[in-house]
Amino acid sequence: MRDQLQKHLENMVGEYVSFERLSNSADLKVERKIGGLQRRNAEIVKAKATGAIIKKEQGENETELVRYRAHFQYLIKQKSSLYIEEEVEEREAEFYKGVLVDDKEIEPDYQKQSMLNDLQEGGEADVRLKFHYDRLKAVQYAETWWNSYNPAYKSFDVDCTNYISQCLHAGGAPMRGYPNRGKGWWMQNNNWSYSWTVANAMRWHLPGSNAGLQAKETAAPEQLLLGDVICYDFQGDGRFDHTTIVTGKDADGMPLVNAHTTNSRMRYWAYEDSTAYTPNIKYKFFSIDDQN
Structure with a gap:
């Protein structure tokens, strides 16, 4: 389960680096981030994500809900300068018989x-x-x-x-x-x-x-x-x-x-x-x- 979450996070940050995949992404957040970078003549040249599980609980019909904390790091190049942006999200993933079927950010109220x-x-x-x-x-x-x-x-x-x-x-x-x-x-x-x-x-x-x-x-x-x-x-x-x-x-x-x-x-x-x-x-x- 931990390995699946880590692979999933790596795929997520991959969308920020591989601009050609944007058209296949339904994630509005990804689109807005990349659009904002492009308007600033900036780009993400490297991205990294790690996850730490906070708690697990059993759902219905052999599902398991996993709350975890995702730490994203982006190396951003703008003109001749580089800087690292970081963000930490709390997320909830749903597994069915050990297979990841859903993942979403828990939005702050x-x-x-x-x-x-x-x-x-x-x-x-x-x-x-x-x-x-x-x-x-x-x-x-x-x-x-x-x-x-x-x-x-x-x-x-x-x-x-x-x-x-x-x-x-x-x-x-x-x-x-x-x-x-x-x-x-x-x-x-x-x-x-x-x-x-x-x-x-x-x-x-x-x-x-x-x-x-x-x-x-x-x-x-x-x-x-x-x-x-x-x-x-x-x-x-x-x-x-x-x-x-x-x-x-x-x-x-x-x-x-x-x-x-x-x-x-x-x-x-x-x-x-x-x-x-x-x-x-x-x-x-x-x-x-x-x-x-």
Whole structure:
């Protein structure tokens, strides 16, 4: 069973490398990823995938369901530069009498957490918390914990914004507002503000805060620096679902990002290859104030 899963994963990443097989692929995610690479004059020159089984359970009629974690690595060439993009998916495979018959990604329920809070902060006291944002330390933290979880913090099934908050805090952004969950930005004593953990709340906190962690919205992704933040409204309905941090730039100066939930490293910022992507997607680009 383990060998079958590994062979299946190798066939999956083979579709990204062998462009001529695209017409035979029904996988929209593959098509979007390859299409996005082509528009950037980039290509995957090598791909690797490994799987680790999480749990097994018996299904009906001699079937067995296997939940596993797939780790994908792509060596991407763009112009004269090379970089490695990584992504970790949780997937479920179905076997019938030991033969793989189905395999699918378990899609994160981003909206489940975004609906916890509709916070739009405003009217805060003008209390100044001076700090210098160390972008390098924020990025170093993002690289260290992109595919694992710091035991000093609570983790969540939808962990994207919690992870970004940790990165920003590692860069020097001070917590404030405890114990009011609807104000400030904080996590302590096994409690947390909405803005620390909920994508929609962080989207409003960053430009609305006038103390401590603050950010200015920029018009275009190429204006972002390392350590800056992108917020994603996948459905385009005004409720933001996901948050990432800029950890690199591609050959055209466009952001590459790290994220949790579907753990990703050096992923192209637009997320066109995500299962959550829709044509209605909207983005917010926030540059963190270096000094305030």
